[in-house]
Amino acid sequence: MSQTVDRALSILPLLAQGPADLGQVAERLGVHKSTALRLLRTLHAHGLVHRQQDQRYRLGARLFALAQEAVESLDVREIAHPHLVRLGERTGHTVHLAVREEGEVLYIDKVESRYPVRMYSRIGKPVAITVAAVAKLLLADLPEPERRSFAERLDYPAYTPRSTPDAAAFLKELATVRAQGWATDLGGHEESINCVAAPIRGADGRVVAAMSVSAPNVVIGTEELLALLPLVRRTAEAVSREYSGAPPAA
Amino acid sequence: MSQTVDRALSILPLLAQGPADLGQVAERLGVHKSTALRLLRTLHAHGLVHRQQDQRYRLGARLFALAQEAVESLDVREIAHPHLVRLGERTGHTVHLAVREEGEVLYIDKVESRYPVRMYSRIGKPVAITVAAVAKLLLADLPEPERRSFAERLDYPAYTPRSTPDAAAFLKELATVRAQGWATDLGGHEESINCVAAPIRGADGRVVAAMSVSAPNVVIGTEELLALLPLVRRTAEAVSREYSGAPPAA
DNA sequence: AACGACTGTTGCACAGTACGCAACGCATAC
DNA sequence: GTATGCGTTGCGTACTGTGCAACAGTCGTT
Structure with a gap:
């Protein structure tokens, strides 16, 4: 050096x-x-x-x-962007796209909610890694030993009473997420904000990115947000297919 | 070095x-x-x-x-942000905040339009300096000799037929902008997009930032956009006062 | 008004450090 | 099996970055 x-x-x-x-x-x-x-x-x-x-x-x-030029040259982002916009238009809520890099998870794209009550986030800002739905998906995909050692190196800030408390709870949550192929954050970062997320996979099946829909529960209840899950998953799968080489659907 | x-x-x-x-x-x-x-x-x-x-x-x-930490520690941005949001809510259009730095003009904050047809821009991206309304305001404030030598060093890309063609035209435009205290970009960057902008001044009267409202003319006509000018100017003045030390209005 | 204290700046001699070379390991291609 | 391309390593040389000391400018103080 x-x-x-x-x-x-x-x-x-x-x-x-x-x-x-x-x-x-x-x-x-x-x-x-x-x-x-x-x-x-x-x-x-x-x-x-x-x-x-x-x-x-x-x-x-x-x-x-x-930073801008860099984020714009990411090909996942480029492919996913129109899908995010469409999802934003259909749901009206905030849509995020995130990737993992060097032990951090960060947002690389965002479509703003059309409701006046918005959550705070910024492209480029590192995500609250122990609670965010997108972070769970990206970390759940790590091979087991790496996942464990990583989880044990983390801090577990108690943003809210529903935040992930420690490494054990986090690893258990990651196992669940890995098995079910989607993730949520129900008030784990900010009391009133919920989140549902789905993974975007490359041709080899590895998770390369994750996308989520977030909304404050003053705007939409937990039940209603969870009802959007199939739509989020279908969108993520469409991005995955396109990212793996399939032509974009008409 | x-x-x-x-x-x-x-x-x-x-x-x-x-x-x-x-x-x-x-x-x-x-x-x-x-x-x-x-x-x-x-x-x-x-x-x-x-x-x-x-x-x-x-x-x-x-x-x-x-880049995020840097942009968030800018105090103009911090003060202006709530005003931008309110302006965005009242007009429904895209609102930008820009500053000049080292011969570049760049966006440091943005509120998205609530219309589906949006203009493309990103925080951190350098502005098309010869045509953007915010750039005109920031450059019009330079002392005359510096303004001239700067204008003569620029390229004048013909984004559209209405783009500023050369240094002479640009300097003339800057003089107008300086005199009237506001600026427009009517299709100079993208054919169908118009813009009105107003300056934010520090305690010494120097222009420290500029804010603008932009909209495609499929959404709102030129006349209607110009009708927003008083609102934009009032908002910019409110930010100026607060930036110069006055307490925020209730 | 003169002084002092502070900051940023410059030129320079020394040695520490970054440089390019050449050789190596390791893949994939032929 | 050989060959070509890539990233990597260790090392001697000399280039380049270093800290020092002296200078210049600005502010606040007496």
Whole structure:
């Protein structure tokens, strides 16, 4: 690994917490000011950091552009998108698409609910991995030993009383999800929000992504949301077929 | 500037165009494979690149997370957001918030239209700077010499017959926008899409951001959209006041 | 108004570190 | 079975990044 690059990249998460001046960056990196300056200048030249009027540095615009270009070149996303839109139109609720990467699960696409009461989420934001329906599907597909060791390394924040409490409960839930081929999150992340999700599989049967429909229970009851499950599953299967090479249905 | 970091960061835009294997990265960087490998490993350790099953590299998840954290810590965005949502609810159309940074204009927030026919845009995506209404506002605020030299460095792509054709026309338009305090884009980017925008100013009167309402003319005519201008301007002024330190209105 | 304290900036000598080379392991193709 | 292509490793060299010290600019203080 390259020391210089390592140091430079360590600046990014540091600035993600908020703007910082040269001295702060140097101190938190544990290097001389002149070194920090050179690194910041290089990052600046690439647009990854931006210097605001008060001379402090914060993350720059190119970072957004890069993230956008990256998300748009994901082929699952490209294939799934029209299906998500159609599902959004038919149900009126928020639709998400998520993938697993390096031990994180993150949303890569989203169609907003047409109801005024919306849930908060953002493309690119890591998902609450122990409770989200899409996360359960993506992790349930891991081979058993990996799944176990992963589950044991996680934290289990008690977002609500219905949140997954510990690794044992999580592994049990994953087994259920794996067997039934779909997942739910009933108030496990936010008290009033429910979620149903289905897996998208590649040609080899592995789960490559997961999609979900979410709605606050002030808008639609748990029963009614669960009634959407067949539709969600059919949509996910249509995406799976297309992703595996089948031509899109007319 | 640091050569090593410079090379490492050059990998990112390269991968943004699509996944690439080690040889391709090395070649396009003009370095030896072993050098490219070391750089990629460092980027990988920071989560900025991801290695997919076929061993090729693509941009990684942390990039999204960083971009998200960055955009969420912008205080203009935080203040403006509820106003955008309300404007979205009242008009039903797509609402954008944009800022200028390092010679680019980019969207930092968005409320989706509730109509099925939506315009395409994404948070983080650089704006078509020569035609977008928000871009005109942000650039019109630059001091005259800077504005001129900037306008002359731009390309003027002819997205439609109504696109700004050249620097002279653009500067004239900017003068108008500056004088009237609002801007439009009537089919300059996409034939059928119109836009009205108003500036958000800081305590010193400088334009710090701009917000717009956009709609395809199949949904709402030009006249009707222009009729929304007073509402957009009032909203922008409310955000300006709050951003300058005034308490939010009840 | 002069001072001090603070910040960001520059040039430089040193050595630490990133560089390219060459050889290796490992697949798939022929 | 051989051959070609890929990613990977270890290593000597010298390039390049490093910290130091001195400078410049800005703010707040006395």
